[in-house]
Amino acid sequence: MDYRFSDHIAGMKPSAIREILKAPADAETISFAAGNPSPESFPVSDLARLSADIFEHHSTLALQYGATDGYPPLRQAVAKWQKERWQIGKTADEGYAFNDTTLIVSGGTQGIELACRTLCNPGEAVICEDPSFIGALNAFRSAGMRTVGVPMNDCGIDVDALEKTILANPDAHLLYVIPTFQNPMGLSWTLEVRRKVYALAKKYGILILEDNPYGETRFAGEELPTLKSMDEDGIVIYCSTFSKVLSAGMRVGFVVAPEQIASKMVIVKQTEDVHTNLFFQMLCHRYVTECDLYAHIDHIKAIYRRKCTLMLDCLARELPDAISYTKPEGGLFIWCTLPDGIDSMEFVRACKAKKLLVVPGATFNCDQDAPSNGFRINFSTPSDEQIVEGCQRLGAVAREFLSK
Numbered sequence: 001m002d003y004r005f006s007d008h009i010a011g012m013k014p015s016a017i018r019e020i021l022k023a024p025a026d027a028e029t030i031s032f033a034a035g036n037p038s039p040e041s042f043p044v045s046d047l048a049r050l051s052a053d054i055f056e057h058h059s060t061l062a063l064q065y066g067a068t069d070g071y072p073p074l075r076q077a078v079a080k081w082q083k084e085r086w087q088i089g090k091t092a093d094e095g096y097a098f099n100d101t102t103l104i105v106s107g108g109t110q111g112i113e114l115a116c117r118t119l120c121n122p123g124e125a126v127i128c129e130d131p132s133f134i135g136a137l138n139a140f141r142s143a144g145m146r147t148v149g150v151p152m153n154d155c156g157i158d159v160d161a162l163e164k165t166i167l168a169n170p171d172a173h174l175l176y177v178i179p180t181f182q183n184p185m186g187l188s189w190t191l192e193v194r195r196k197v198y199a200l201a202k203k204y205g206i207l208i209l210e211d212n213p214y215g216e217t218r219f220a221g222e223e224l225p226t227l228k229s230m231d232e233d234g235i236v237i238y239c240s241t242f243s244k245v246l247s248a249g250m251r252v253g254f255v256v257a258p259e260q261i262a263s264k265m266v267i268v269k270q271t272e273d274v275h276t277n278l279f280f281q282m283l284c285h286r287y288v289t290e291c292d293l294y295a296h297i298d299h300i301k302a303i304y305r306r307k308c309t310l311m312l313d314c315l316a317r318e319l320p321d322a323i324s325y326t327k328p329e330g331g332l333f334i335w336c337t338l339p340d341g342i343d344s345m346e347f348v349r350a351c352k353a354k355k356l357l358v359v360p361g362a363t364f365n366c367d368q369d370a371p372s373n374g375f376r377i378n379f380s381t382p383s384d385e386q387i388v389e390g391c392q393r394l395g396a397v398a399r400e401f402l403s404k
């Protein structure tokens with residue numbers, strides 16, 4: 001049968017990450033390619049106890065259809081948590097011209113996708129950091145949007161380049177950014193960059209889609225305000241998730257956005273999945289309200305601090321000076337940069353031949369055909385022994401590769 005596919009799927013490429021992960025999973029292969037939370041980070045016994053209680057006492061509620069905008073007690077708990085923790089969520093009662101609303105979504109990825117389908121038309125530009133989160137880029141592409149990239153520097157997004165990009169793309173209506181522990185680079189924007197980007201968005205009437213899945217994972221350095229906490233004009237849609245603090249498999253995320261936008265996102269969500277898995281929403285609610293979430297987050301941070309420090313120490317020992325790398329203060333990733341002019345795809349293949357998986361930077365480019373001299377490595381998933389051994393393999397490949 002000669003199958004016919006839709007135009008939008010015909011233009012989409014398979015994920016390079018998935019292709020790399022397809023490598024035969026032999027016991028000797030070490031993967032620095034995943035983006036998963038550490039398996040040590042799941043609060044299994046609390047979740048088992050709460051799950052049993054939900055099924056014993058609230059099974060009908062958990063097994064029935066629910067509201068599209070989310071399980072009301074979870075919406076309230078998340079709104080309270082985000083307000084207290086990040087000063088997120090403004091209301092007309094406080095004198096603002098808009099009311100922020102909290103929605104529960106099926107992972108942060110759905111929040112991103114709903115925002116784009118609610119606000120943008122196919123063919124329009126969405127402005128993103130370059131490189132950026134592949135899940136978001138693919139969501140934009142599948143909605144028919146053009147992903148237009150703005151380069152990064154040590155302080156975050158390049159603000160001058162951002163202004164030029166806005167001026168060159170008058171159809172752009174949305175700016176998608178990850179200011180804290182960016183994926184894939186592991187970088188955080190400075191306070192000055194945050195303020196300038198907010199001011200630019202306001203000046204040019206562009207909405208900001210702020211993605212903050214990693215904000216809670218800061219294990220070093222000074223905390224920085226979210227763009228949403230600076231939002232006095234109702235121009236920021238904030239997206240976050242339980243994936244990195246509780247469980248990625250539950251697929252529970254949340255959005256805080258002005259009510260007028262949130263109510264339209266609910267209409268789109270209704271046609272996608274009716275509502276987010278109710279049992280897991282109830283489980284998140286019970287965990288957030290009955291367990292010590294911050295004690296648990298401290299436990300996660302201690303794991304990532306240890307693993308990241310170990311990986312940075314190993315990189316310092318193993319990598320030639322010609323390869324630079326970021327030194328994250330949170331999140332899950334380190335970004336390595338090969339000397340100018342080298343395409344990291346070849347380097348990644350050489351690593352794979354030595355049974356080490358890393359992700360080529362081009363995967364995360366806004367322009368799918370542009371090369372990259374960067375590659376991403378992850379410190380949360382490998383064991384400590386794998387980090388040490390994997391960095392030795394990386395160093396050996398790098399020395400051989402650069403000596404050619």
Ligand SMILES: Cc1ncc(COP(=O)(O)O)c(C=O)c1O
Nearest residue numbers: 107108109133183213241243253
């Ligand atoms: C930058 C970024 N945003 C959003 C997500 C989505 O998280 P989820 O859909 O699991 O909530 C991820 C996950 O890796 C991410 O790295």
